[in-house]
Amino acid sequence: MAGPSEHAGIAGSALDGLDVRLKGDVFTPEDPGYEAELAGFNRIARHRPDVVVAALSAEDVSVAVSFAVRAGLPVAVQATGHGIAAPAPGGVLVATRRMNAVAVDPLTRTAYAEAGAQWHQVISAAAPHGLAPLNGSSPLVGVVGYTLGGGLGPLGRQFGFAADHVTRIEVVTADGSIRQVTRDRHPDLFWALRGGKGNFGIVTKLWFGLMPVRRLYGGGLYFPGEQAGKVLHAWRRWTATVPEEMTSSVSLLRLPDVAADVPEFLRGTFAAHVRIAFTGPAEEGERLVRPLRACGTPLADSVAEMPYAAVADIHQDPTHPIPYHERNVVLRELGDRATETLLRVAGSGSACGDLMVEVRQLGGALSRPAEVPNAVGVREGAYTLSTLSPPGSPDVVLGPMEQWSTGRRYLNFLAGADTAGRAGECFDPETLSRLARVKAAVDPDHLFRLDHTIAPRP
Structure with a gap:
């Protein structure tokens, strides 16, 4: 911290006392480094807290939480900033990106990751042992936030959600305690954290299982936009025939022609992108994918045998920070009429301004x-339908598709300033009620309320 200051009624002496107790740093709006500390991947919104604590350890997080309680301030947390739900107008923001240690135990096929670790670190550490984590499509996403929200990735249909394989959680709760949480110790909190995301405390470390996956038959098939209808119908029929070892999705892309990380052939055009991840033999994968290759004339075809360490090549998610809203609905089915409706509202010639409209197949172990x-709440769905939209882009896709929905949304696919209050839409009434009771037990004063939030309820 630059020196004694006052902000929003916080005495400089209190901030000095906080600074002394931390291994990490403290920033207020008057301090150099404040703005840089707030920068996250999704630039759709920006936190403006009274105090930022750049934590280096669970003890730092505990000090920050205890300080916030004494000052009567709410608490937010940010690692990579992919899933921002609302800007924090005041309060204490705990930045965890410096807490990024990762370790792999190949004998037990497990790993642990600290609060700021990203998936590419775990992928790299596990690959030499022929192991893979249940990471998401982008290796730049934070391990902890992704997993606490469920964790739906390229191995999902075979192995389930990332949250299903968590074995232990270290979390700082609203009383400042550092708790070790397992199925046997604090079992209700263990249940709630795995799927209920950041409502119950700040997770500082996570232990989880790794999968025996060394390579994939995977990649992307890109088709010109005028073939999107044929591709989407063919893919939807194809998903009814594939084994659980096959996880796939289709995206309708409208990517800007100025983005540095967008391939030249996709810039400023409309295209359909089929994403493939198959853990079986390459020759079997080639046979399975053949009908998709035959349904159009690909602009590009990168589907081939690959090391799991190259998994980012499948989705080709953005690598540079951008502003976007992410919204979704979980579909119970995707028949002919639903597919035609989706093409009408998101296909060529529609009013859709979304950068991406993606349909992912669920089922298998995900069900x-x-x-x-x-607490993961979308197991009854057949597909997720999600949109990635630039600032100011209205939702013209999800509304017409609600008639085929389960009535649920997937928590990890909600980001942007209009999604903070929608966590309740991700769970059935019984699960939501239990989550609210756990919240009342561990955070009765709703300290952690600057994210996707579930209010405490007895």
């Missing part, structure tokens, strides 16, 4: 309960 039950 089965976890061995240790958790």
Whole structure:
């Protein structure tokens, strides 16, 4: 911190006392480094807290939370900033990106990651042992936030949600305690954290299982926009025939022609992108994918055998910060009429301004309960339908598709300033009620309310 200051009624002496107790740094709006500390991947909104604590350890997080309680301030947390739900107008923001240690135990096929770690770190550490985490489509996403929201990735249909394989959680709760949470110790909190995301405390470390996956038959098939209808219908029929070892999706893309990380052939055009991740033999994958290759004339075809360490090549998610809203609905089915409706509202010639409209197949292990039950709330769905929209772009896609929805949304696919209050839409009434009771037990004063939030309720 630059020196004694006052902001929003916080005495400089209190801030000095906070600074002394931390290994990390403290920033207020008057301090150099404040703005840089707030920068996250999704630039659709920006936190403006009274105090930023750049934590280096769970003890730092505990100090920050205890300070916030004494000052009567709410608490937010940010690692990578992919899933921002609302800007924090005041309060204490705990920045965890410096807490990024990762370790892999190949004998037990497990790993742990600190609060600021990103998936590419775990992928790299696990790959030499023939192991893979249940990461998301972008290796730049934070391990902890992704997993606490469920974790739906390229291995999902075979192995389930990332949250299903968590074995231990270290979390700082609203009383400042550092708790070790497992199926046997604080079982209700263990259930709630795995699927209920950041409502119950700040997770500082996560232990989870790794999968015996060394390579994939995977990549992308890109088709010109005028073939999107044929491709989407063919893919939808194809998903009814594939084994659980196949996880796939289709995206309708409208990517800007100025983005540095967008391939030249996709810039400023409309295209359909089929994403493939198959863990079986390459020759079997080639046979399975053949009908998709035959449904149009690809602009590009990168589907081939690949090391799991190259998994980012499948989705080709953006690598540079951008502003976007992310919204979604979970579909119970995707028949002919639903597919035609989707093409009408998101296809060529529509009023859709979304950068991406993606349909992901669920089912398989994603539809089965976890061995240790958790709060992940979308297992009854057949597909997720999500949109990535630039600032100011209205939702013209999801509304017409609601008639085929389960009535649920997937928590990790909600980002942007209009999504903070929608966490309740991600759970059935019984699960939501139980989450609210756990919240009342561990955070009765609703300290953690600057994100996707579930209010405490007895």
